[in-house]
Amino acid sequence: xxxxxxxxPIYEALRKLRRMRVVPFDVPGHKRGRGNMELTEFLGxxxxxxxxxxxxxxxxxxxxxxVIRDAETLAAQAFHAASAFFMVGGTTSAVQSMIMYAxxxxxxxxxxxxxxxxxxNALILTGAVPVYVNPDVNAQLGIALGMSLAQVExxxxxxxxxxxIMVNNPTYYGICSDLRRITxxxxxxxMLVLVDEAHGTHFYFGENFPVSxxxxxxxxxxxSMHKSxxxxxxxxxxxxxxxxxxxYMRQIINLTQTTSASYLLLSSLDIxxxxxxxxxxxxxxxxxxxxxYARSEINSIGGxxxxxxxxxxxxxxxxxxxxxxxxxxxxxxxxxxxVYDYLRDEYDxxxxxxxxxxxxxxxxxxxxxxxxERLISALSEIKRRFGRSGAxxxxxxxxxxxxxxxxxTAFYADKVSLPLNEASGHVCTEFVMCYPPGxxxxxxxxxxxxxxxxxxxxxxxxxxxxxxxxxxxxxRLNVLKQHNKE
Amino acid sequence: xxxxxxxxxxxxxxxxxxxxxxxxxxxxxFQRIDVFDSxxxxxxxxxxxxxxxxxxxxxxxxxxxxxxxxxxxPDPKNILVIGAGDGGVIRELTRYPGVESIDLVEIDELVVExxxxxxxxxxxxxxxxRVNIYYEDGVKFIRRCENKYDIIIVDSTxxxxxxxGLFTKEFYGSCSKAxxxxxxxxxxxxxxxxxxxxxxxxxSHKRIVDSFPISRVYQAHIPTYPSGHWLFGFASxxxxxxxxxxxxxxxxxxxxxxxxxTKLHAGAFSLPNYVxxxxxDVE
Numbered sequence: 048x049x050x051x052x053x054x055x056p057i058y059e060a061l062r063k064l065r066r067m068r069v070v071p072f073d074v075p076g077h078k079r080g081r082g083n084m085e086l087t088e089f090l091g092x093x094x095x096x097x098x099x100x101x102x103x104x105x106x107x108x109x110x111x112x113x114v115i116r117d118a119e120t121l122a123a124q125a126f127h128a129a130s131a132f133f134m135v136g137g138t139t140s141a142v143q144s145m146i147m148y149a150x151x152x153x154x155x156x157x158x159x160x161x162x163x164x165x166x167x168n169a170l171i172l173t174g175a176v177p178v179y180v181n182p183d184v185n186a187q188l189g190i191a192l193g194m195s196l197a198q199v200e201x202x203x204x205x206x207x208x209x210x211x212i213m214v215n216n217p218t219y220y221g222i223c224s225d226l227r228r229i230t231x232x233x234x235x236x237x238m239l240v241l242v243d244e245a246h247g248t249h250f251y252f253g254e255n256f257p258v259s260x261x262x263x264x265x266x267x268x269x270x271s272m273h274k275s276x277x278x279x280x281x282x283x284x285x286x287x288x289x290x291x292x293x294x295y296m297r298q299i300i301n302l303t304q305t306t307s308a309s310y311l312l313l314s315s316l317d318i319x320x321x322x323x324x325x326x327x328x329x330x331x332x333x334x335x336x337x338x339x340y341a342r343s344e345i346n347s348i349g350g351x352x353x354x355x356x357x358x359x360x361x362x363x364x365x366x367x368x369x370x371x372x373x374x375x376x377x378x379x380x381x382x383x384x385x386v387y388d389y390l391r392d393e394y395d396x397x398x399x400x401x402x403x404x405x406x407x408x409x410x411x412x413x414x415x416x417x418x419x420e421r422l423i424s425a426l427s428e429i430k431r432r433f434g435r436s437g438a439x440x441x442x443x444x445x446x447x448x449x450x451x452x453x454x455x456t457a458f459y460a461d462k463v464s465l466p467l468n469e470a471s472g473h474v475c476t477e478f479v480m481c482y483p484p485g486x487x488x489x490x491x492x493x494x495x496x497x498x499x500x501x502x503x504x505x506x507x508x509x510x511x512x513x514x515x516x517x518x519x520x521x522x523r524l525n526v527l528k529q530h531n532k533e
Numbered sequence: 534x535x536x537x538x539x540x541x542x543x544x545x546x547x548x549x550x551x552x553x554x555x556x557x558x559x560x561x562x563f564q565r566i567d568v569f570d571s572x573x574x575x576x577x578x579x580x581x582x583x584x585x586x587x588x589x590x591x592x593x594x595x596x597x598x599x600x601x602x603x604x605x606x607p608d609p610k611n612i613l614v615i616g617a618g619d620g621g622v623i624r625e626l627t628r629y630p631g632v633e634s635i636d637l638v639e640i641d642e643l644v645v646e647x648x649x650x651x652x653x654x655x656x657x658x659x660x661x662x663r664v665n666i667y668y669e670d671g672v673k674f675i676r677r678c679e680n681k682y683d684i685i686i687v688d689s690t691x692x693x694x695x696x697x698g699l700f701t702k703e704f705y706g707s708c709s710k711a712x713x714x715x716x717x718x719x720x721x722x723x724x725x726x727x728x729x730x731x732x733x734x735x736x737s738h739k740r741i742v743d744s745f746p747i748s749r750v751y752q753a754h755i756p757t758y759p760s761g762h763w764l765f766g767f768a769s770x771x772x773x774x775x776x777x778x779x780x781x782x783x784x785x786x787x788x789x790x791x792x793x794x795t796k797l798h799a800g801a802f803s804l805p806n807y808v809x810x811x812x813x814d815v816e
Binding site for chain 1: 670672673675676695697698701702703704706707710
């Protein structure tokens with residue numbers, strides 16, 4: 048039977064099942080919500096009704112042969128790809144699967160250091176060895192940029208045995224690398240190109256966006272459909288081209304994937320894919336219009352800098368995703384995280400994140416013009432009420448790490464716990480990061496320096512939410528036992 | 534045949550007016566607009582099905598939101614009115630010879646157009662040469678204003694729908710910035726009676742208290758609004774709403790009014806205990 052983008056096979060199968068009023072003597076035990084009325088009243092009967100288990104008419108995510116297979120075929124088409132997997136463990140699970148596909152223990156993988164923690168977690172799981180390419184840093188904004196082609200080339204030449212190269216595209220802030228040329232270069236050296244495209248779902252559906260991973264010829268990409276794509280939180284796509292053995296990929300995914308995949312998540316992916324395939328162009332045109340409007344208004348307040356394509360430098364900022372609303376806040380004398388807190392505490396506005404120098408407001412088709420006006424006015428008011436002189440603000444956002452051990456070796460090694468402030472000179476065995484964005488300040492195997500400790504303390508003082516260490520209060524740090532202080 | 538307009542004042546309370554005929558129904562980019570004729574209340578305007586004004590009782594609202602700040606401010610010359618596309622506030626303001634300019638900011642041009650056509654009793658003075666009309670979001674307009682107005686009148690709809698931005702802290706903060714040193718902001722402050730309205734009233738009161746050194750509330754009786762018991766907010770940097778009332782000066786103007794007078798002005802700031810308590814809770 049021919050499939051069209053107007054179809055949504057999982058969604059349709061669920062609707063059919065609901066009409067059949069099948070008597071459930073299977074899990075989940077809430078039995079269409081009747082067994083847990085408080086939850087049903089909270090989430091709604093319609094929602095509980097489709098929280099069902101795999102069964103013949105609904106297919107099975109671990110081994111798809113009917114409606115899920117059809118839905119994945121449609122998703123692959125929509126993303127200009129050869130095959131696609133529905134992922135229910137977030138984009139984290141997609142990133143981990145693509146690294147586990149490409150690398151076995153001891154294999155090298157080239158990646159920028161400013162990857163999401165999920166990528167470094169995959170290195171701990173697989174034992175793959177990272178070859179870090181330090182991203183360019185914009186000194187004014189203090190943010191890590193894309194990968195420069197020359198640095199990628201150098202890493203490839205120095206590590207011809209590397210199995211894959213991973214690219215973060217776009218970054219949280221909207222910055223894109225030269226994906227086409229990086230891909231070409233990697234393929235010339237027989238390396239797979241893996242893309243963390245968590246923030247780039249819209250590249251496949253809107254107009255005038257930077258090139259998508261599949262269109263650039265990359266091999267595998269992880270796409271957070273739940274970010275700009277409109278599906279439920281935790282649902283995601285793993286997308287791949289012809290060069291990838293999708294049956295082996297399915298086995299890799301099944302190593303860690305649940306056998307009770309949520310049909311709420313699966314149907315949300317199915318419906319959202321259909322919606323974007325049919326209406327994505329208009330949806331994202333509207334999103335861009337709102338983001339551009341907000342950017343020009345925020346820039347007219349003064350002090351704030353909502354940046355965009357003017358940053359493009361032909362290399363480490365090869366392109367910019369204009370649907371992102373990233374704002375540099377230091378000139379008004381406030382750290383990004385402070386503006387983030389004021390927006391929520393004083394103005395009831397929740398944005399995506401604030402770091403030391405920037406905030407990011409996530410703009411999507413769900414936004415209304417009047418809410419954008421509120422955000423702009425609140426920023427204007429925050430400057431008027433709380434703004435200070437911009438002096439004495441720490442600007443350094445990205446610190447190039449010194450890697451002493453592989454993440455896996457460090458993570459599983461004998462370790463001791465030290466007060467954070469005494470850890471300088473030791474090799475860290477765990478992560479320290481601000482969440483969001485979830486990009487590690489320290490990863491397992493990296494040398495702790497005074498500069499890094501100062502940065503962590505500053506981030507804490509400004510109110511960043513720090514995560515990652517065994518010590519829930521982030522006051523102590525696990526370090527390698529056998530390492531001599533330098 | 535019986536035709537009734539019904540508005541739900543709470544999920545369990547309805548308010549109905551028998552309609553003689555419907556004169557207009559249309560949708561703008563922002564909302565649905567309807568105009569009806571009725572025997573009891575005369576002509577009336579609704580937005581998204583919520584009562585905005587009737588010919589019979591609009592004078593109460595418009596006089597109370599306009600004359601209270603005008604009688605307190607020592608020399609109001611430049612006035613900003615936000616919302617108020619029906620023109621009722623403008624009608625009252627244009628009666629003051631001392632007023633030099635009135636900027637009217639209404640988000641919905643169609644409201645003004647419909648009111649000009651069907652509600653000449655309120656829209657009658659929109660063509661006064663002191664009046665400048667801007668069709669834009671009030672939140673956006675005020676963001677750019679600094680030290681510019683003597684009085685700001687916020688004649689908003691409800692705190693949901695197109696007017697919700699006019700109940701936010703960022704908006705009140707921008708108003709404070711836009712006012713001169715002895716400026717006054719008056720706003721439609723919802724009702725204290727039904728619990729949902731009361732919660733909205735408390736929320737906006739808290740935000741105004743956070744934005745202005747002086748913030749007081751006064752009341753009026755408006756039969757066609759939920760519960761009929763309605764509040765207004767009076768906020769300023771310096772002027773006290775009762776102590777700074779210049780009764781003699783206002784009475785010298787000889788304005789004929791149906792509801793407002795300077796004795797009532799002082800009395801309107803004396804609130805029932807339950808309302809005082811609600812306000813104190815968030816101050």
